Amino acid sequence: MSSRPLAIKVCGLKSVHDLEAAEGADLVGFVLDVPGSPRTCPPDVARDLVHRAQDDFRTVAVLVGPTAEEVRSAWDEVGVDLVQIHGSPPQGLSRDELRRVLPSIPIPPPGKGGMDRISLARIRGQQFPYVHLDTAGGRLPGGTGRVLDWDRARALVRSAPRRPFLLAGGLTPENVGEAIARVRPAGVDVASGVERAPGVKDRRKVQRFIRAVRRWEEEQDA
Numbered sequence: 001m002s003s004r005p006l007a008i009k010v011c012g013l014k015s016v017h018d019l020e021a022a023e024g025a026d027l028v029g030f031v032l033d034v035p036g037s038p039r040t041c042p043p044d045v046a047r048d049l050v051h052r053a054q055d056d057f058r059t060v061a062v063l064v065g066p067t068a069e070e071v072r073s074a075w076d077e078v079g080v081d082l083v084q085i086h087g088s089p090p091q092g093l094s095r096d097e098l099r100r101v102l103p104s105i106p107i108p109p110p111g112k113g114g115m116d117r118i119s120l121a122r123i124r125g126q127q128f129p130y131v132h133l134d135t136a137g138g139r140l141p142g143g144t145g146r147v148l149d150w151d152r153a154r155a156l157v158r159s160a161p162r163r164p165f166l167l168a169g170g171l172t173p174e175n176v177g178e179a180i181a182r183v184r185p186a187g188v189d190v191a192s193g194v195e196r197a198p199g200v201k202d203r204r205k206v207q208r209f210i211r212a213v214r215r216w217e218e219e220q221d222a
Helices: 016-021 043-053 068-078 117-121 150-159 176-183 203-221
Strands: 007-010 027-033 058-064 082-086 101-107 131-135 165-167 187-190 195-197
Touching: 007 203, 016 043, 016 203, 027 043, 027 068, 027 187, 043 058, 043 068, 058 068, 068 082, 101 150, 150 165, 150 176, 165 176, 176 187, 176 203, 187 203
Parallel strands: 007 027, 007 187, 027 058, 058 082, 082 101, 101 131, 131 165, 165 187
Antiparallel strands: none
């Protein structure tokens, strides 16, 4: 992990209340296309929230298996800065466009097989703002609330020390400090771990999460 401050992403925002709750984070995410997710945000709502967020956060759209046209639509019509992609980045994106993509790599649960070689191959030879790590094997591609296999994530981070990895998967205010210490990512991503019900953010939990990350950083500098 570099000496830069850890990036904090709060994902699955659907309302102005959610956006206000994320004060102090660096990135906010909007789930535009994850079938069955309680965090799906209609594009017109996401567009308004992105406009409100643009002075305070970098904004991220979350898409599953999109076409190049759908990725460009998230940039052009919704107005996000970055697109997080679950599944392979589509053919047809230029090298410059890929610099605005966050590929999500699924990490298998403990005892559930090795890393997906195809997933790993996708991050080679490209410059991404972050490479997103999330728990594999659930009904949804992310936001499952299941804790990531930190040992496997740590091995991946160590294998590519110049890559900025964004750690997700079951993070909460209570375990995020341990997760950072174990994995040493460039940033962390939270969704279900700061909710009072599926898809409903709890401002106090969000703020506790952000404080826990900053407290960990302060302890390293002491």
